[in-house]
Amino acid sequence: MAAQQAEVAVATSHRQVLLKTRPDGVPKASDFEIVTVPVDPLPKGSLLVRNRWLSVDPAMKLWLGPPGAYMAPTPIGAVVPSYAAGEVIASDHPDFDVGDRLVGRFGWQEIVAVDPETIYWKVSYDDLPLSQSLGVIGMNGIAAFVGVNDICKPKSGETFVVSTAAGAVGSAAGQIAKLMGARVVGITGGPEKCRQCIEDFGFDAAVDYKSSEPLLDALKTACPNGIDSYLDLTGGSISDAVRHLITVGARIALCGTAAVPSWNPWPLGERVERHLLNKQALMQGYITSFQRHRWPDALQHLETWARDGGLVGREDILDGIDKAPGSIARLLNGENQGKLVIKL
Amino acid sequence: MAAQQAEVAVATSHRQVLLKTRPDGVPKASDFEIVTVPVDPLPKGSLLVRNRWLSVDPAMKLWLGPPGAYMAPTPIGAVVPSYAAGEVIASDHPDFDVGDRLVGRFGWQEIVAVDPETIYWKVSYDDLPLSQSLGVIGMNGIAAFVGVNDICKPKSGETFVVSTAAGAVGSAAGQIAKLMGARVVGITGGPEKCRQCIEDFGFDAAVDYKSSEPLLDALKTACPNGIDSYLDLTGGSISDAVRHLITVGARIALCGTAAVPSWNPWPLGERVERHLLNKQALMQGYITSFQRHRWPDALQHLETWARDGGLVGREDILDGIDKAPGSIARLLNGENQGKLVIKL
Numbered sequence: 206m207a208a209q210q211a212e213v214a215v216a217t218s219h220r221q222v223l224l225k226t227r228p229d230g231v232p233k234a235s236d237f238e239i240v241t242v243p244v245d246p247l248p249k250g251s252l253l254v255r256n257r258w259l260s261v262d263p264a265m266k267l268w269l270g271p272p273g274a275y276m277a278p279t280p281i282g283a284v285v286p287s288y289a290a291g292e293v294i295a296s297d298h299p300d301f302d303v304g305d306r307l308v309g310r311f312g313w314q315e316i317v318a319v320d321p322e323t324i325y326w327k328v329s330y331d332d333l334p335l336s337q338s339l340g341v342i343g344m345n346g347i348a349a350f351v352g353v354n355d356i357c358k359p360k361s362g363e364t365f366v367v368s369t370a371a372g373a374v375g376s377a378a379g380q381i382a383k384l385m386g387a388r389v390v391g392i393t394g395g396p397e398k399c400r401q402c403i404e405d406f407g408f409d410a411a412v413d414y415k416s417s418e419p420l421l422d423a424l425k426t427a428c429p430n431g432i433d434s435y436l437d438l439t440g441g442s443i444s445d446a447v448r449h450l451i452t453v454g455a456r457i458a459l460c461g462t463a464a465v466p467s468w469n470p471w472p473l474g475e476r477v478e479r480h481l482l483n484k485q486a487l488m489q490g491y492i493t494s495f496q497r498h499r500w501p502d503a504l505q506h507l508e509t510w511a512r513d514g515g516l517v518g519r520e521d522i523l524d525g526i527d528k529a530p531g532s533i534a535r536l537l538n539g540e541n542q543g544k545l546v547i548k549l
Numbered sequence: 550m551a552a553q554q555a556e557v558a559v560a561t562s563h564r565q566v567l568l569k570t571r572p573d574g575v576p577k578a579s580d581f582e583i584v585t586v587p588v589d590p591l592p593k594g595s596l597l598v599r600n601r602w603l604s605v606d607p608a609m610k611l612w613l614g615p616p617g618a619y620m621a622p623t624p625i626g627a628v629v630p631s632y633a634a635g636e637v638i639a640s641d642h643p644d645f646d647v648g649d650r651l652v653g654r655f656g657w658q659e660i661v662a663v664d665p666e667t668i669y670w671k672v673s674y675d676d677l678p679l680s681q682s683l684g685v686i687g688m689n690g691i692a693a694f695v696g697v698n699d700i701c702k703p704k705s706g707e708t709f710v711v712s713t714a715a716g717a718v719g720s721a722a723g724q725i726a727k728l729m730g731a732r733v734v735g736i737t738g739g740p741e742k743c744r745q746c747i748e749d750f751g752f753d754a755a756v757d758y759k760s761s762e763p764l765l766d767a768l769k770t771a772c773p774n775g776i777d778s779y780l781d782l783t784g785g786s787i788s789d790a791v792r793h794l795i796t797v798g799a800r801i802a803l804c805g806t807a808a809v810p811s812w813n814p815w816p817l818g819e820r821v822e823r824h825l826l827n828k829q830a831l832m833q834g835y836i837t838s839f840q841r842h843r844w845p846d847a848l849q850h851l852e853t854w855a856r857d858g859g860l861v862g863r864e865d866i867l868d869g870i871d872k873a874p875g876s877i878a879r880l881l882n883g884e885n886q887g888k889l890v891i892k893l
Contacts, residue, residue: 465823
């Protein structure tokens with residue numbers, strides 16, 4: 206078949222964000238550089254996608270190195286890997302038409318040649334904002350769904366706790382646990398994020414880990430019947446406190462370690478063995494991008510809930526690719542208000 | 550119905566081991582006292598059981614306090630709680646006859662009045678030693694079966710690791726994992742116990758945690774393809790090392806914390822979150838005495854395997870109730886050679 210082309214001419218050059226230096230701790234703006242490069246010609250059997258939204262996620266700190274995480278770190282000089290949502294502007298593949306909206310790991314760049322095999326999914330709806338395909342109806346929502354539905358399995362009346370509760374995954378997780386009938390308690394930093402948990406996301410209680418009250422005491426007050434399940438997005442001393450309150454048969458899903466600044470040297474914390482043993486409890490880690498077999502079911506639920514209003518996503522929108530280099534630090538320092546995305 | 554009585558007259562007095570002082574760390578002989586007391590009359594609807602074998606188990610350290618474990622500690626002055634196997638010498642219950650052999654939590658005493666509701670099970674075989682009903686065909690074997698079969702789920706060709714590998718639970722677990730097709734590596738202390746793992750129990754390799762070689766290095770050599778599942782009976786630095794070698798999708802069953810001397814103050818160790826997350830791995834604790842719904846299936850398998858010779862239990866037999874007070878220290882100091890039981 207003849208390759209389709211968008212009616213508007215495809216640009217001849219576009220911008221990319223490259224990794225300039227290996228980050229030491231939180232990636233900072235100066236670790237990146239923005240370059241203007243020619244647009245690749247459409248490869249045979251492939252697509253050209255114009256990114257409309259770039260995602261900013263905590264996991265990017267791991268992807269950018271140092272080595273030791275679950276995947277090889279991004280090489281210096283490479284385009285920064287990231288989730289993105291974009292529109293097909295040229296297609297040489299029968300399953301994709303110009304104008305199709307796609308989600309994938311398209312990276313921090315304006316235009317990208319995409320092998321159809323690597324696409325995450327096609328966005329079928331047009332009654333909800335495309336940016337949500339990176340948030341509550343995207344990898345963040347899937348992360349929340351897998352953690353809550355597949356591992357935490359909250360039962361009606363049980364207490365479910367989530368850390369980084371006002372964040373993109375945490376806020377979705379709390380809402381999903383509410384939909385499943387649980388009493389939901391969020392752990393977050395500062396009174397404004399606590400307010401969001403309760404007023405914007407409908408949690409039953411929120412605990413401020415930055416408050417002067419010891420976290421364990423605050424959790425005891427917020428969870429008088431103990432903690433039946435916990436979606437752990439922080440690790441560290443926050444999770445140490447949570448484990449003291451788990452009930453018999455508790456389930457802990459591990460999805461992130463935002464509260465642990467470095468794993469080299471390997472950090473110490475309170476031993477978990479006796480907690481899990483005494484309570485016959487379970488702790489299980491998962492990586493959303495490797496749970497691909499769960500994406501379709503998750504997306505179907507998330508889209509339905511988002512349309513019905515049972516699941517809302519707050520967004521923090523940065524305007525233009527120039528904002529990308531500083532965005533990870535903004536996220537990891539907790540300065541964002543909701544899912545951080547970059548509008549192109 | 551008229552109560553049955555054994556043909557030999559029931560003794561009028563018997564001996565009990567009482568908890569005299571709350572142990573500080575490993576329970577020592579002087580924490581106990583042996584008293585001679587009258588035999589209780591047969592209560593209505595109940596049984597009198599003459600214990601033949603008393604069990605000595607690591608969990609007894611927890612049962613004897615200090616408080617904070619999964620059950621209230623034994624009161625000072627009470628009979629020491631323990632598993633035991635005995636014979637009915639008087640019955641006022643239609644389901645039990647004089648001569649029936651029973652396993653239960655009968656405690657460190659010679660004769661005990663037993664409420665039939667509290668009995669663990671009736672021993673149906675007589676071609677295998679009764680003492681094994683406290684070992685490989687008893688709670689130790691069940692602990693191994695639940696940990697291996699229900700949580701570790703070793704697949705053919707996978708590497709399974711167990712700590713306290715020469716002990717009663719560990720040696721049974723390794724043999725069960727072998728029967729399920731796994732490559733089995735035991736962690737134990739000293740060359741003699743390593744020899745037992747390989748020669749007596751048929752493990753593929755054994756690692757001596759007391760050797761001068763760093764444990765992580767020795768484990769890497771013994772497990773060149775990583776560790777797919779681990780039955781953790783020690784916790785502590787042994788388990789910290791194991792977690793560095795787990796594979797994607799690994800399963801860790803937590804059954805004991807023999808390497809952690811005290812949980813007050815709560816001890817520190819290497820954080821587990823990033824291990825479990827990177828490897829999408831699972832850690833799950835269980836308490837055999839609370840897994841009652843799994844006992845019948847476990848016992849059926851264990852009895853078959855013991856009879857077929859696929860599962861052997863080494864026993865360390867102490868003679869007489871006078872040996873009971875010092876037996877827990879013997880066990881926790883690793884001086885025993887196999888399942889420690891007291892013959893009455």
